[in-house]
Amino acid sequence: MTNKLIASREALENFEFITINGKVEFNDVNNVVKIAYYYSKAVRAGVNLALRGVNLNDAVKSLYKIIPYAFYAETAYKQALTLLGNGGSKVEVRRRWFACRGNKSDKGNRGIRFHVEDDHVLVKVKDPWGKWVVGRAYFGKNYLLLLRELEELSSEREEGYGAVISFKDGVKIHLQVPLWLYLKYFSTPKMQGYGFVAGFDLNSDRLNVVVIDRQGRVVTTRTYWYLEVTRPGYPMEKARTLRLSALSQSLKFLTRIGVDYVVFEDLFVIKRRSFTKNKSANRKISKFAKKQMLIHGGIKALRLGFNVILVNPKGTTSSDNHERVMRLRGFDRHMASAYLIALRGLEVIKNN
Template identity: 75%
Template structure:
């Protein structure tokens, strides 16, 4: 039986696709870089338009003067809207990239297309001022059958894919694969468990998990620590790797003891981060990509065959119920949060029976 995701409309909108990445060797790097320069410039201009509440159609007309390809201009403005929604007026554009949204009627994507060959993937990018620019992308052989099927579905106008070209080090193409297709290739069936629920509390320096049964009884609790990641100067990529590794270890542990439901806070219901008075606390918050960790956790859980429940985070950290759980069960505040998250997941299932 296929695992399922239970959560808000906002959450489901964020889990329609899974991104896979491949390094690209372009025939004309200078031309690609120029397109990226003007695309990023369009996003920057789009932020100002978004802050003024300009409509999509009007914004596309204005951004077309910067990058004269409607599909790039439209994608640029939608990205600008998302940046403003997440960060308000304090948005800085320091990098260059190219993005084009997917569309079934455009045979997958109008501006960035791919074709799977024997050992690599041909990528072509629309030049707004000229013809297509070609490149060779390398994703790894395990992704080629998946990409072949997506290519066929796109040709038949049955599926679409978003695409981004980034330039952090070497040019990289990021393809957004429909999640159902991705799971068809990369998920593994999980034996039936014991109807146990695991609540996760994700933090900058630790991962707390509480497992309960259908009767609200605590089966076990466990914490994965990574305190060094919040030290000043600690490498960002190394911190990310430690957090993701802890999350993977936790999910593998849950699979061994018979958990069926993994429960996370639905961070897509939280529009903005809340900062506190402590400077060190604010540093931890600003550097901790909690939503990124959540996305990894959800995808990994679905791949391992868990059912995933995303619950409203209201009351899981500061509430009378949270204080009561700490007193009654002797939990620290993070373990108490994980317990309340697990309880909310149990309530979701009971209410849907």
């Protein structure tokens, strides 16, 4: 069985690439820091341009005066647009980094390039005020075959890759690898199951899973708790680790009981978060990176050989049907949501 991802167009755009990270040592790190300084400056200026509704071409011309390389300027403006989309009009650019968008017609990437050696990756970064800054990147041997194929595909203009250079905890390079290529090297084959469908309800303090058969009958339910992450002052990175660990545990459990389809809410069709009158609940919602967890869970499920379905969440959290499921089955509201998500996924399977 070939695993696949069924989702809205908006969602599929978020599953085109996966980022792999490596440490990099540059021959002239000062020049690289200089690029990052002016790139960050360009992003800040780009936010102001975006607030005024300046189009891409005019924005690039303006930002070129700050960082005189069109591909950096273009990427900086697109980054500014993304920041505005995520945070409204109040955007702060604190950390220094720089990025260059990928394009297969540019042999992968114009500004940040790589070449795979025996035990490391040679990295070349375009200096807008000079030539190229060269460095050595270390991703780990398990990534070298993947990167070698990506290099070949890029040279043949069949694939592109985005790239980011960051400076938190040392100098790092982040390459956006096509998801299909990543799965080719890192998927784990799974035996075909019984056609069971698992619905997931992702929450800030727990993960609920309901498994149903092809007739919609409940096979089993699971709740994975991580209540401590919602306490005030709890480290965000540690909270993220616990949530993703719960996702991994749940998916590994599903490989053993005959599940073939994993179903999540398609959060990418929701334009804004729903807040409540409860300040404590709102704090949990605002600090919970639910889309990030969804992407991680979807990719992890694909790696493990599941089919992944993202369904419209409308009515799965608050509706007459939701209330009826809670009453008839004795589920709490989160388990009822997971059950309805599973049923909605089953509808997608039957219609495909």
